[in-house]
Amino acid sequence: MAYKKYYLPKDFILGAAASAWQTEGWCGKKEFQDSFMDVWYKADPNLWHNGYGPTIATDFYNRYHEDVKLMGEIGLNAYRTSIDWSRFIKNYETAEVDEDAAEYYNDLIDDLIKNGVEPMICLEHYELPAVLLEKYGGWGSKHVVELYVKYAEQVFKLYGDRVKYFFTFNEPIVIQTRAFLDSIRYPFKQDTKTAMQWSYNKILASAKAIEDYKRGNYNKDGKIGIILNIEVTYPRSSAEHDVMAAKIYDLFFNRIFLDPCVKGVLPDELLKILKYHHCSFEFTQEELNIIKNNTVQILGLNLYAPARVKARDSAWNPSTPFHPSYYYEKFELPGRKMNLSRGWEIYPKIMYDMAMRIKNEYGNIEWLVTENGMGIENEQNFKNEDGVIQDDYRIEFISDHLRWLLKAIEEGSNCKGYMLWAFTDNVSPQNAFKNRYGLVEIDLDDNRNRRIKKSGYWYKEVLKNRYFEYKDFTPEYK
Numbered sequence: 001m002a003y004k005k006y007y008l009p010k011d012f013i014l015g016a017a018a019s020a021w022q023t024e025g026w027c028g029k030k031e032f033q034d035s036f037m038d039v040w041y042k043a044d045p046n047l048w049h050n051g052y053g054p055t056i057a058t059d060f061y062n063r064y065h066e067d068v069k070l071m072g073e074i075g076l077n078a079y080r081t082s083i084d085w086s087r088f089i090k091n092y093e094t095a096e097v098d099e100d101a102a103e104y105y106n107d108l109i110d111d112l113i114k115n116g117v118e119p120m121i122c123l124e125h126y127e128l129p130a131v132l133l134e135k136y137g138g139w140g141s142k143h144v145v146e147l148y149v150k151y152a153e154q155v156f157k158l159y160g161d162r163v164k165y166f167f168t169f170n171e172p173i174v175i176q177t178r179a180f181l182d183s184i185r186y187p188f189k190q191d192t193k194t195a196m197q198w199s200y201n202k203i204l205a206s207a208k209a210i211e212d213y214k215r216g217n218y219n220k221d222g223k224i225g226i227i228l229n230i231e232v233t234y235p236r237s238s239a240e241h242d243v244m245a246a247k248i249y250d251l252f253f254n255r256i257f258l259d260p261c262v263k264g265v266l267p268d269e270l271l272k273i274l275k276y277h278h279c280s281f282e283f284t285q286e287e288l289n290i291i292k293n294n295t296v297q298i299l300g301l302n303l304y305a306p307a308r309v310k311a312r313d314s315a316w317n318p319s320t321p322f323h324p325s326y327y328y329e330k331f332e333l334p335g336r337k338m339n340l341s342r343g344w345e346i347y348p349k350i351m352y353d354m355a356m357r358i359k360n361e362y363g364n365i366e367w368l369v370t371e372n373g374m375g376i377e378n379e380q381n382f383k384n385e386d387g388v389i390q391d392d393y394r395i396e397f398i399s400d401h402l403r404w405l406l407k408a409i410e411e412g413s414n415c416k417g418y419m420l421w422a423f424t425d426n427v428s429p430q431n432a433f434k435n436r437y438g439l440v441e442i443d444l445d446d447n448r449n450r451r452i453k454k455s456g457y458w459y460k461e462v463l464k465n466r467y468f469e470y471k472d473f474t475p476e477y478k
């Protein structure tokens with residue numbers, strides 16, 4: 001098999017990502033500072049794999065110097081994490097900052113910069129303060145939108161001089177989809193209107209935070225965006241009914257955020273369908289203007305797997321509340337390649353197809369792959385005699401995805417970087433430490449000690465040489 005060298009463009013950012021709640025642990029948090037994730041875990045730790053959760057996580061709060069040093073050694077261009085809103089603020093109404101937390105984030109940011117790693121900061125990776133859920137119904141409340149904007153402003157004021165990349169949200173669609181549409185997660189409600197209001201309010205909150213950021217002029221090189229988990233959506237067939245199913249899926253799970261965040265307008269078709277099903281959210285013209293005038297300056301996309309859909313085969317149960325799947329069913333392509341640990345299809349061409357979509361339909365806006373990666377169960381079985389995890393599958397996964405991305409860049413895509421999920425293994429929602437994602441292992445049997453995996457050494461080489469080698473030919477890649 002012939003191998004080919006794939007070169008990274010000159011200023012291409014090759015980094016890694018994580019979030020506050022998945023790494024930090026509760027150390028340093030005051031009693032009232034629970035986040036949504038914390039109360040979800042506390043509600044029933046048994047639902048979390050082997051009982052692990054955010055309690056200690058990777059103990060990043062105590063070990064970040066060690067981790068940042070490793071990032072520096074590997075030569076990461078950038079590291080993305082979040083600020084935990086519930087930790088950072090001590091009075092959520094006035095947005096009074098918690099000095100201990102502010103000091104910790106300050107030191108983390110400085111340490112990253114000192115080690116040559118560009119910090120990228122996300123303002124919400126599901127870390128809504130739990131008390132705001134209890135008191136106001138969380139993101140369903142416009143008051144919470146205002147409190148978020150006050151919190152965001154404090155972050156900009158404290159770190160905007162040094163942080164050049166801010167993101168308002170990570171995957172803002174996820175919590176309400178799982179909790180209020182699918183009802184598979186805490187607080188286990190089924191309420192489509194609430195889910196839709198949460199989505200709309202987050203779009204509004206993002207636009208308001210962007211407005212505030214622009215007004216503040218914190219850094220002449222600074223940019224602000226949002227991170228979306230847009231899925232490349234393929235219909236089962238080219239038949240009209242399947243294509244329509246894919247279009248509606250795309251509307252509800254992609255365009256609902258992508259259109260307002262990048263183009264400043266909510267899709268008309270979406271508003272019509274919601275009205276038809278009596279699930280419209282509440283909005284005002286003034287809010288729509290704010291959304292219109294405050295689109296993102298950079299877009300982050302988390303890309304893991306495609307969505308494949310078909311028209312429904314079965315009738316809808318009319319006694320259940322409206323769910324977008326009224327119009328589609330998920331479709332499993334026979335023969336597809338799978339990551340069985342996570343249950344996600346592996347289809348690296350999504351990088352290219354998404355890049356082309358952003359180029360052709362979204363004004364070729366500057367964007368980054370803010371997450372892509374491979375979570376694998378029982379990775380300890382891949383250790384060599386020196387105890388180093390031989391994760392060749394991860395190297396293959398990253399290479400294959402990266403080269404599709406590079407092909408898109410050659411064809412004019414404005415993608416500026418690729419951030420692997422994740423730098424170290426960390427806690428997944430409910431799956432906890434089941435599937436390992438890191439370039440660096442967290443050894444739970446050995447005091448959470450860190451050990452670079454084979455993929456970590458490989459990443460280091462790619463970062464140093466600015467190229468990697470991969471098979472010259474696979475059936476679809478031309």
Ligand code: BG6
Nearest residue numbers: 170171302375421428429431435
């Ligand atoms: C993304 C999230 O959806 O995927 C992360 O931003 C998450 O928080 C990652 O951990 C991997 O998914 P999971 O469910 O395997 O952790």
